[in-house]
Amino acid sequence: MTFEVTFPTVWANFDANRHMRHTAYNDYAAELRVRFFKEHGYSLNEFAKLNIGPILFKEETSFFKEIHVGENIKVNMELEAISEGLERWKFKHQVFNEKGVLSAEIKVYGAWMDLIKRKLTAPPKEFVEVFNSIEKTSHFEIIPMKNAK
Template identity: 30%
Template sequence: MYLKDFEIRWSDVDANRHLANSAYLNFMSQTRMAFLMELGFDYKTMEEQGIGPVVFYEHVYYFKEVFPGKPVRVSMEVMGMSENGKFFEFHHNFYDYKGKNVAHCEMMGAWVNLKTRALIGLNDDFLNAFNKVEKPEGFRVLTKEDTRKFAKVPKDLV
């Protein structure tokens, strides 16, 4: 499990004076990018490969309010990946300064070729880096169908 600590800034708080939902998304995004950079997926490397990550969805479950003045810790685990690395599923947990789990997020995404805008699998170097990451309980091999489980097409459009 990868962990990253954040100080809650004034700009992270909403009108209710607790951590804003947009701040949760920003903290998760920063955690993912820090994790990827440690794996060797830094901005330069992704630019050289012409790839970037794209988010399909982020589903956040909020358990308890978080307020400024104390840090928050965000975890990240790779919960799923397709065999070619094209699709990925990450889970995040938020912990307050006492270690209490205050939120959970399930997110799914893919890699996109930045020139063609088409989804793309990972090259062998990147795939090998991901394959070395610890697989938590519940890890699964993803297929394209897993990315479409929420897609609904109205009957009049078919």
């Protein structure tokens, strides 16, 4: 099942044209990822205990339909790609307006970072179960590791 959250929009997320400002879409996608991991036992405090954190290499947002002040929105998340050791990942988010029309699509490409060494790392083995629970996109793929032998 696709992980999805309904959010009420807030005035601070709108611009002078009275539609949701572009960076707010990405903020809602980030909030969804935090909630997903928390629901699976990995709150921000748990990440801190593990000395790991997510980092983004790239964020792509495509806009299709306006979202207006006061609308509730739905944001979902699917896994587009993952490396074999779960070190790197790609998520796809879709943002729907109150009428259920696709308003934006956000793709994020990232990895896990060891917060002490400040280098990329693999998450604990328990993350396999967490990533297995995420709905996969129709074009899901394994990310090849450049230095793999």
